[in-house]
Amino acid sequence: MLYRYLGQSGLLVSRICLGTMTFGMKDWGCDQKTANAIVRHFIDQGGQFIDTADMYSAGLSEEMLGNALKNHHREDLVVASKCWFRMGEGANDKGLSRKHIFDAVEKSLKRLKMDYLDLYQVHGPDWFTPMEETMSALDDLVRQGKIRYIGCSNYYAWQIVKANSIAEKHGKEKFISAQHLYNLVRRDIENEILPACADQGLGMLCWSPLAGGFLSGKYGRDQELPEGSRISFRKTIDVPRYFSDQAFDVIDELKTISTEIGKTPSQISLAWLLFDRRVTSVIIGPKNVEQLKDTLEVADWNLEQEFHQRLETKLELPSGYPMEWVELGFGNISGKEEFKPDHYRFPQQRN
Numbered sequence: 001m002l003y004r005y006l007g008q009s010g011l012l013v014s015r016i017c018l019g020t021m022t023f024g025m026k027d028w029g030c031d032q033k034t035a036n037a038i039v040r041h042f043i044d045q046g047g048q049f050i051d052t053a054d055m056y057s058a059g060l061s062e063e064m065l066g067n068a069l070k071n072h073h074r075e076d077l078v079v080a081s082k083c084w085f086r087m088g089e090g091a092n093d094k095g096l097s098r099k100h101i102f103d104a105v106e107k108s109l110k111r112l113k114m115d116y117l118d119l120y121q122v123h124g125p126d127w128f129t130p131m132e133e134t135m136s137a138l139d140d141l142v143r144q145g146k147i148r149y150i151g152c153s154n155y156y157a158w159q160i161v162k163a164n165s166i167a168e169k170h171g172k173e174k175f176i177s178a179q180h181l182y183n184l185v186r187r188d189i190e191n192e193i194l195p196a197c198a199d200q201g202l203g204m205l206c207w208s209p210l211a212g213g214f215l216s217g218k219y220g221r222d223q224e225l226p227e228g229s230r231i232s233f234r235k236t237i238d239v240p241r242y243f244s245d246q247a248f249d250v251i252d253e254l255k256t257i258s259t260e261i262g263k264t265p266s267q268i269s270l271a272w273l274l275f276d277r278r279v280t281s282v283i284i285g286p287k288n289v290e291q292l293k294d295t296l297e298v299a300d301w302n303l304e305q306e307f308h309q310r311l312e313t314k315l316e317l318p319s320g321y322p323m324e325w326v327e328l329g330f331g332n333i334s335g336k337e338e339f340k341p342d343h344y345r346f347p348q349q350r351n
């Protein structure tokens with residue numbers, strides 16, 4: 001298993017992170033026995049980075065993970081959790097207020113049977129709580145030793161920059177990671193969020209790196225959803241999120257490359273994400289040990305540039321405004337090319 005530094009922190013994490021959203025999930029998840037087997041195999045194969053959240057199966061995922069980790073050395077692991085979702089009936093049982101964050105951490109630690117979390121993430125943006133309050137509460141928890149690093153999830157690019165600027169101004173802990181939806185058929189974050197993270201020193205942790213199983217190639221154009229598959233249970237969310245003609249073109253290319261290089265579509269999809277060094281880890285979501293074994297092939301196998309490129313061009317990402325405007329004037333702004341004196345002009349103004 002290869003490890004990467006999480007953003008600009010000194011924390012080394014396995015480049016495959018074990019996601020536990022399947023633990024305790026009715027219909028498309030797994031029970032305690034399977035969760036124990038998944039965790040043991042992941043750790044045996046060199047994995048140490050594990051992600052959960054208070055809201056997964058309403059707390060059951062954290063509880064099951066705590067049980068599964070009972071006989072493992074805590075200090076060898078990097079355990080991450082999150083808060084933000086509503087977890088009770090009370091007015092403050094949600095969001096990123098100081099009150100809720102403090103309560104949520106205590107409850108997560110209790111369910112996990114742990115004294116501290118390595119990474120504590122805010123699960124989404126709270127539009128009503130001042131960011132100063134959130135960042136100061138997170139900083140206090142770091143000082144108390146309950147959490148060691150902080151990260152965000154599902155934030156807009158401007159919120160990432162604002163949060164870290166507030167933290168810097170007040171000498172508080174800054175986010176070292178962002179956890180966002182990123183996979184071969186949902187590349188939205190490439191426009192704004194990945195550049196913001198790179199600028200602010202946050203490592204990207206990709207959630208749903210297989211697009212909920214879509215990128216394994218088990219779904220076909222105009223075909224019934226396979227019985228028992230996750231998307232068959234979540235079709236109102238995942239079909240509009242992932243299924244499109246272009247997305248199936250990506251699947252076709254994945255299958256062609258799979259035949260050429262002898263890796264599964266899932267492995268190629270994960271390696272495609274890890275090709276970009278702004279990505280620290282892919283958070284996999286296996287529901288059994290077989291799926292875990294398949295994805296762990298990517299622990300130290302890298303995709304060659306040629307295949308990366310071929311997949312990238314299958315689903316053109318519209319750069320959108322303002323990038324489209326910037327590109328007109330500057331061409332490749334991320335490269336280190338040399339410039340002619342008149343480069344700072346739109347093409348029609350150049351001689």
Ligand SMILES: NC(=O)c1ccc[n+]([C@@H]2O[C@H](COP(=O)([O-])OP(=O)(O)OC[C@H]3O[C@@H](n4cnc5c(N)ncnc54)[C@H](OP(=O)(O)O)[C@@H]3O)[C@@H](O)[C@H]2O)c1
Pocket residue numbers: 018019020021022028051052123153154179180206207208209210211212213214216228229230231266283284285286287290291292294295
């Ligand atoms: N921050 C957030 O808002 C957020 C949101 C979502 C998830 N997450 C995190 O990200 C983790 C992963 O997300 P995800 O579960 O959506 O990941 P994913 O890898 O995109 O999807 C996992 C699903 O794909 C299928 N699958 C997994 N491995 C497979 C394989 N090797 N071959 C064929 N099918 C396979 C399984 O479904 P079937 O076998 O039933 O088809 C499984 O439930 C979660 O556990 C959680 O920790 C975070």
